[in-house]
Amino acid sequence: MSVDKTIRHVKALATGIKYLVSSKRMTLMYPDEIEEFPDGYRGMIKYNWDTCIKCGLCAMVCPADAMKMYISKEESEEGKKPVRRPGINYARCVFCGFCVAICPTNSLKFTKVHDVVYNTLEEQVYPPEKFREGVPKPQYKKKPKKMRAILDEERGLRYEPVE
Amino acid sequence: MQDLLSFLISLLFRPCIFIPLIFPGLTVIFIMLLMIIWLERKIAAKVQLRYGPLYVFKPLGGVIQTVADLLKDLFQEPIIPKTVDKIAFLLTPIMLFGLAYLPTVVIPVSPTFYAFRSDLSLLLLLTLTTLAPIFTVLMGWASNNKFSLIGGLREGYLVISYEIPMFLSALSMAVLYGSLDLVDIAEAQKGIWGLFLNPVAGISMLVLIYMSTGKFPFEIPEAESEIVAGAYTEYSGIMYGLVMGASYVKLYVLSLVYAILFLGGWNPLPASMMDNPLLPGAMLFAKAFILIAIGVFLRAVYPRFRIDQAMNIGWKMALPFSILAIFISLGIVTITGGM
Structure with missing residues (x-):
């Protein structure tokens, strides 16, 4: 065994011990602490029923076939001709944001909600009537602490509480 | 009633029952297993800036997580694949665990408290520890699976390279x-510990203990990222618990031997405390536990060696060093005229 190799072994062990005794941790304790997201975060999408002009561009541009045009029953019966409105399937959505970008009237907008649990695949499909009701509100057992991720040169990722 | 109770307690403290069943035997092995697996995960997490097990009994940092894991393992369905050699497949975990546990009967707890004293107890102990790897190879063969076979063969390669040194x-x-009796060896270290007399033997034996029990960086026979779980691939439920536990038990036994050979055993306790087996036993256990803790700490630091690198360490480094250690011992004996 060369001396150089031995020194490297000792250095590796010393680094391990250094981290073992330091109290640094990167974990975000998720249900108790949640991350505050920056503006422009691509979470679940909310839909404005009134400003939508039913152009169908969002369904056309969707790369994952998540956004589709559904026949809106009530409106179709009123106008005696089929009226189509967008609905979304979160089981397919990749949150790319093409639909939000292409919407000519800004009827589709991103929210910061992303942590919702579904029991079945069918619940993840939002036809227009359900889509207009907005995104579900995340529910936590107790009020979570809001944290912000900070990139630290010394130790990488760090979470700081938001006042 | 009172008589019966005191009789039972005195029976329990008889060396031939206390040593195999309590310390260093089954009870302490069971507690040690639960503790050390938790500690391994916790240490690795701490070094990697994580928390590790936490939510099962939070005030003590998830210390009973391993109990929960054990319960899960107990109630899991043990799956026996169709193509395995059934008798060998079912018997090898039991043989592995049993043979890992068997050498504890030879280990003395204090100069007057031992289950079995022989002039050759060190030799007997080392011989018993070498039987287990045969069953790992057999396990790899019986499982009828390429990963198991490769794992078993790797174990075989490692055995021949670590055993001799x-x-x-x-x-x-x-x-x-000048003795093969573990009691004599520990008693001879009243003044200076073996590690300081012959550090070459001490360091090479420590590295080889970690090699023989598959600790990092020698976790080659069960390399997770290469061959699933090596020879243990086909096992599930409590049988997997047994085969995983066996390597920890082996580490525990070898650490106890190391503590007796190199770290003075129950020394430096004064002779007046030797009557009760609990204090010297606790001393011995503390030393062994520190060695085990170092072994599991290595997981967080080292990557895995290739099989040829590990064999190089066995044959090209550990073997010359251990021969050198014998000459150092001979030199000390010649100069001082025997310890």
Whole structure:
């Protein structure tokens, strides 16, 4: 065994011990602490029923076939001709944001909600009537602490509480 | 009633029952297993800036997580694949665990408290520890699976490269103290510990202990990222618990031997405390536990060696060093005229 190799072994062990005794941790304790997201975060999408002009561009541009045009029953019966409105399937959505970008009237907008649990695949499909009701509100057992991720040169990722 | 109770307690404290069943036997092994697996995960997490097990009994940092894991393992369905050699497949976990546990009967707890004293107890102990790897190879064969077979063969390769230097390092201490009796060896270290007399043997034996029990960086026979779980691939439920536990038990037994050979055993306790087996036993256990803790700490630091690198360490480094250790022992014996 060369001396150089031995020194490297000792250095590796010393680094391990250094981290073992330091109290640094990167974990975000998720249900108790949640991350505050920056503006422009691509979470679940909310839909404005009134400003939508039913152009169908969002369904056309969707790369994952998540956004589709559904026949809106009530409106179709009123106008005696089929009226189509967008609905979304979160089981397919990749949150790319093409639909939000292409919407000519800004009827589709991103929210910061992303942590919702579904029991079945069918619940993840939002036809227009359900889509207009907005995104579900995340529910936590107790009020979570809001944290912000900070990139630290010394130790990488760090979470700081938001006042 | 009172008589019966005191009789039972005195029976329990008889060496031939206390040693196999309590310390260093089954009870302490069971507690040690639960503790050390938790500690391994916790240490690795701490070094990697994580928390590790936490939510099962939060005030103590998830210390009973391993109990929960054990319960899960107990109630899991043990799956026996159709193509395995059934008798060998079912018997090898039991043989592995049993053979890992068997050497504890030879280990003395204090100069007057032992289940079995022989002039050759060190030799007997080392011999018993070498039987287990045969069953790992057999397990790899019986599982009828390429990963198991490769894992078993790797274990075989490792065994031939660590066994000879480990024996030589251990026996160099027998040369130094002029005895193969573990009680005599520990008693001879009242003044200065074996590690300081013959550090070459001490360091090479420590590395080889970690090699023989598949700790990092020698976790080659069960390399998770290469061959699933090596020879243990086909096992599930409590049988997997047994085969995983066996390597920890082996580490525990070898650490106890190391504590007796190199770290003075129950020394430096004064002779007046030797009557009760609990204090010297606790001393011995503390030393062994520190060695085990170092072994599991290595997981967080090292990557895995290739099989040829590990064999190089066995044959090209550990073997010359252990032969050197014998000559150091011989030199000390010649100069001082025996310890």
